Each structure stands twice: as C-alpha cells, then as structure tokens.
Amino acid sequence: MNNRILTHEQIEHIAKRIAYQIYETNVDEKEIVIAGINGGGLQxxxxxxxILGKITDANIVLCKVDMDKSNPLKSGVQTSIPxxxxxxxxxxxxxxxxxxGxxxxxxxxxxxxxxxKQLKTAVLVNRNHKKYPIKADFKGISLSTSLNEHIKVVFEGKNNAVYLEE
Known part of the structure; x- marks a missing residue:
C-alpha cells in the first residue's frame, strides 16, 4: 500500500524553506557548495x-556526490568538482x-x-533510524516509521512526491 506523504507543492515549499535556511547560515559567504548525493539527493x-541562486548574490556551486550506497566504504566517494x-x-x-545515516x-x-569553512547537511525526509552519529541540519519532515516501511521519493517534473510504502 502506498501513502503519499508529500505532494509536489509541499516539496517545493520545503526546498524553498531549506534554501532560505541555508542562505541565513551563509549570509556572508561569497560561494556556497551544494553537494547532492547522486539520485534523489542530487535532484x-x-x-x-x-532557489538559492535567486535569493543570494553568492556563487552557488552544484556538486554531484557519487558512491555505492549499499557499500560506500568499498566504492569510496567521488565528487563532480575537484x-x-x-x-x-x-x-x-x-x-x-x-x-x-x-x-x-x-x-x-x-x-x-x-x-x-563549514559543513551542514540537508534532507527532505528524516526517518530517525540512525546507526551513525549524524543529523540533518536542515530537514523537510521527520517521520517515525517502522523498519519494514520504505520511503519512496519521486522527482518527475511537476509530479514530485514522497510515498510511504508498507
């Protein structure tokens, strides 16, 4: 059974809110690197x-972060910028x-x-099943889910959505 927990409009609103939070944290910066983990994170x-590019004069650099999510220790981490x-x-x-985490x-x-200079983290959905001491500095929503449930994030043009799959 699929339950939609975030609509396209809600995702857009969250992205805007997080962009403003990032701007407030980096108001004096001349350049901000936004490093998206390949897949939904990059999207x-x-x-x-x-959004950041529209609200700040800082240079916004988008960086793709690649790793094998099932075994990042073995694959290592690569970035699209040096x-x-x-x-x-x-x-x-x-x-x-x-x-x-x-x-x-x-x-x-x-x-x-x-x-x-500083490193912050941002996520659309925080599930609270962490096995590492890492937190999201900027988060869209926090969900208390069971380990049997799965979060599916869909980025498809104007039909973005987040689903809870049981």
Missing part, C-alpha cells in the same frame, strides 16, 4: 541550488532521505578530509 540539491573547488568553502551535503556519514567523511 533535491538542484532544486535548492536554483577538491580545490570546495576547499575552504561552506558546503551543504544534500540527500533525499536520512534513514540509517550511512550515506551522509560517508559523504561527510569525504569532505572532512579537506580543510573547509
């Missing part, structure tokens, strides 16, 4: 980056769903190998 990061482009910068690591913790670890 959500693109939305946030677009280390020099995010060194000493403010970075926001974005994912669609924070479940166990595995993806965010490995993404965070990758960026922390380089001197940076």
């Amino acid at each position: 959500f990061a693109k939305k946030i980056a677009t 280390e020099a482009d995010y060194k000493n910068k403010s970075i926001v690591l974005v994912d669609d769903v924070l479940n166990s 595995t993806t965010l913790i490995y993404g965070t670890h990758h960026f922390l190998k380089t001197p940076i």
